Amino acid sequence: MESQNHYYGHSSALATYAGLDRARHLPGLVQHGWTAVSPLDTHFRDFPAIGTATGPARRSLFVWSHSSRAWDPATADRRSVPIGAPWHYLCARLGPAPTGSGTVILPVHGIATQALRGDHRAVARAWAATEGPATVCLYHVEADDPRVVEAYRSAGHEVVTLGRRTDPAFLGRLHALLTGAGRVVSNRLSTPIVYAASLGIPTAVTGDAMHLAGEDSAGVDRLRERWPEFYDDQAGAAQRRAAAEAETGLAYVREPEELRALLRWDRRHVGPWLDHWLTAPVSRTLTAVRRRSSSATPTAASEGASLGAVAWLRASAAYLPRPLGRAPSDRSEPIRVAATA
Known part of the structure; x- marks a missing residue:
């Protein structure tokens, strides 16, 4: 019902698994990343x-897992x-992958x-020094900054x-x-780490965790x-895999027919379409404006002010609805970041 359902190609992964050739609008909200706290308080907070x-009887909060250590x-x-x-629906379609080689690094990113x-x-x-030359995958925010790209290059x-x-090809x-x-x-510890661990791929969490603007540093310790x-060098891949499977909800993955019924994709419904294009954008805008105008804490106020009105509006525009289009191919290659002059 809202743009976040289609982030990272998630709706396309669900749709193709369910036997559809294109993403569909959903009757509610889908968790769009791993989170160390309740997704109800993070991803879904703008729709309380x-x-x-x-609340609306035909709208649901679709989370990854009820077995996560992050919340009860x-x-x-x-x-x-x-x-x-x-992620698991895409992996189910693609089947087992051959053993990979080399090191991939995905630094924590800003928004x-x-x-x-x-x-x-x-x-x-x-x-x-610790990993040797590796492939570093930057989120688009850092990939758009030539100084950050050059630091790694x-x-x-x-x-x-x-x-x-x-981009619907993101997950592929x-x-x-x-x-x-x-x-x-x-x-x-982040979404790519739990994804990799859920497939038994060796993982490591090392290096300076850096910090996000306005972030409580105690969160990293938690x-x-x-x-x-995930931090213990003595922990094996099997131990990490079990934890990652619980976090990503492997046990809750549905069969195609059940998923279609649960997401109301067994037939067309106009309600989710209206939510996507009208109701959800208006609701999110009103909530965001109220939150910005009533920032109570000095930290929140200073961080919000540091954005400026233009930057805040530009960031908010990222949530505007877009046409869904056809589902992308299941597997696409990462995009090489060109060297800067």
Whole structure:
């Protein structure tokens, strides 16, 4: 019902698994990434009525898992339906991948409304010393910054990206990148790490975690405390795989027919289409304006002010609805980032 359902090619992965040739609008919201806290409070916070007793009856919150260590659905104030990560639906279609080689590094990234703070040159050199020359995959925010690209390139790494989050080929590119690797590394426990671990690919979380603007530094420590196996060199791939499968909801993946019925794709419905193009954008805009105008904490106020009105509007425009189009090919190659002059 809203643009975030189609981030990273998730709706396309679900649709092709369900036997459709193009993405469809969904009757609710789909979790669009791994999160160390409840997705109800992060990904779905702009739509607080969905999942409540008095909220829209035909709209649901579709989460990856009810077995994540990040939150307890039994104590949540909203109902949710676990369906497994779209990642697993893509993997099910593509089948087992051959053993990969080399190291792929996916640094933590910022977003348009929350910049990443840290020394990319120092991080790049440190990884070159411990991992050797590797393929570094940058999120589009950092890939668009020539200084960040050069920091990794000058340390001997090859630099690639996966495109914008609105690119339906994003997940297929990520699959090609991760399954082609013999080892996947990041400086934080993050979505690509749990994806790779869920397939039994060796992973490591090493290096300076950096920090996001306005971020509580204690959050990084909580990651290590709650998911120690991803930080422990003695933990084996099987131990990490079990944890990653729980986080990404492998046990909740549905059969194609059940998924079609659950997402109301067994026939056409006009409601989700109207939500996508009209109701959801208006609702999100009103919520965002209220939040920006009533920032109560000094940190929130200063971070919001640092964006400026124009930058804030530009970031908000990223949530505007787009036509869905046909599903992309299942597997696409990462995009090489050209050297800057």
